[in-house]
Amino acid sequence: MSETTNNIIEVKNLKKYFKVGKKDVLKAVDDVSFCIKEGETLGLVGESGCGKTTCGRTVVGMYGKTEGQVLYKGKDVHSLKGKEKRAFTKDVQIIFQDPYASLDPRMTVAEIIGEGIEIHGLAKNKKEKEERIAHLLEMVGLNKEHANRFIHEFSGGQRQRIGIARALAVEPKFIMCDEPISALDVSIQAQVANMLIKFQQEMKLTYLFVAHDLAMVKHISDRVAVMYLGAIVELAESEELYSHPLHPYTEALMSAIPIADPKVEDTRERIMLEGDVPSPINTPPGCKFQGRCPKATDKCRCEAPALREVRKGHFVACHLISQ
Ligand code: SF4
Numbered sequence: 001m002s003e004t005t006n007n008i009i010e011v012k013n014l015k016k017y018f019k020v021g022k023k024d025v026l027k028a029v030d031d032v033s034f035c036i037k038e039g040e041t042l043g044l045v046g047e048s049g050c051g052k053t054t055c056g057r058t059v060v061g062m063y064g065k066t067e068g069q070v071l072y073k074g075k076d077v078h079s080l081k082g083k084e085k086r087a088f089t090k091d092v093q094i095i096f097q098d099p100y101a102s103l104d105p106r107m108t109v110a111e112i113i114g115e116g117i118e119i120h121g122l123a124k125n126k127k128e129k130e131e132r133i134a135h136l137l138e139m140v141g142l143n144k145e146h147a148n149r150f151i152h153e154f155s156g157g158q159r160q161r162i163g164i165a166r167a168l169a170v171e172p173k174f175i176m177c178d179e180p181i182s183a184l185d186v187s188i189q190a191q192v193a194n195m196l197i198k199f200q201q202e203m204k205l206t207y208l209f210v211a212h213d214l215a216m217v218k219h220i221s222d223r224v225a226v227m228y229l230g231a232i233v234e235l236a237e238s239e240e241l242y243s244h245p246l247h248p249y250t251e252a253l254m255s256a257i258p259i260a261d262p263k264v265e266d267t268r269e270r271i272m273l274e275g276d277v278p279s280p281i282n283t284p285p286g287c288k289f290q291g292r293c294p295k296a297t298d299k300c301r302c303e304a305p306a307l308r309e310v311r312k313g314h315f316v317a318c319h320l321i322s323q
Helices: 052-059 082-091 109-119 126-139 144-148 156-168 186-203 214-220 238-243 248-255 262-267 298-302
Strands: 007-020 024-037 041-045 067-072 092-095 174-178 206-211 223-228 231-237 308-311 314-316
Touching: 007 052, 007 206, 024 052, 024 067, 024 206, 024 231, 041 052, 041 214, 052 174, 052 206, 082 092, 092 156, 109 126, 109 144, 109 156, 126 144, 126 156, 156 186, 186 206, 186 214, 206 214, 214 238, 223 238, 223 248, 231 238, 231 248
Parallel strands: 041 206, 041 223, 092 174, 174 206
Antiparallel strands: 007 024, 007 067, 223 231, 231 314, 308 314
């Protein structure tokens, strides 16, 4: 999956395991490979507990890896040092799901946004820093009067705008958006998503957009990877995935998205998945989805399917899908 040369991120056979108790191992990310091209948005979706957030955080170096490799512009993220590490911490930013937990309540908005500007020496003096902060606040739909206030004085949507301004302050290249709209009111979600799309176009940003909301991921992503129990089960261009989902898990997730047309909504088939995602501590043998898959066969119960390209750019891990 690394056939093009303009990949900004390349993830190769990445594993991230956590020790649980004395001998159990939680396989949060279990042999995941994908790439992200410069300027694109890759959506990473799946139910809660599927490993998507751990995967995103390992990709940006927030977590160490257990095995495999993550390359940012060809350099191994987990062994960067000195100048290269400093450049990486400027280039690569995170927008978190919960802006209240990720923004220091004792700092003013100006201090939160200005911190990165100062660390990376992006303003010549105090005046220039203040001008940059005022400009960033305007960009995200706030104003310079907000600069001296504290986080608790803002609504959830405004806090997320401050989180976005903080990420943009250091002129990043790549942003890991960690469920940035899930905690917001539905009325605010589209506004924040549209803002992220606008900044991506204007600033030529690349996003890894982690989410469980398939409908929103379609709106924002060029390509989408579907995760289940620590592994990618399907990956394709957004339009292709939504019009031709191949993996039974993706089909089930798609069937749960409401359709605006009531006639279509009333007649279409819903695929109900039984049970919850199994524990990543004791993963089942064979295909990880076999315990919930309505199409599982004996082969599925003993042999794990590999992620294979079955149509151009469309990868799927399922024994039943042939090229
Ligand atoms: Fe279902 Fe088998 Fe395909 Fe797994 S490999 S998704 S169990 S049909």
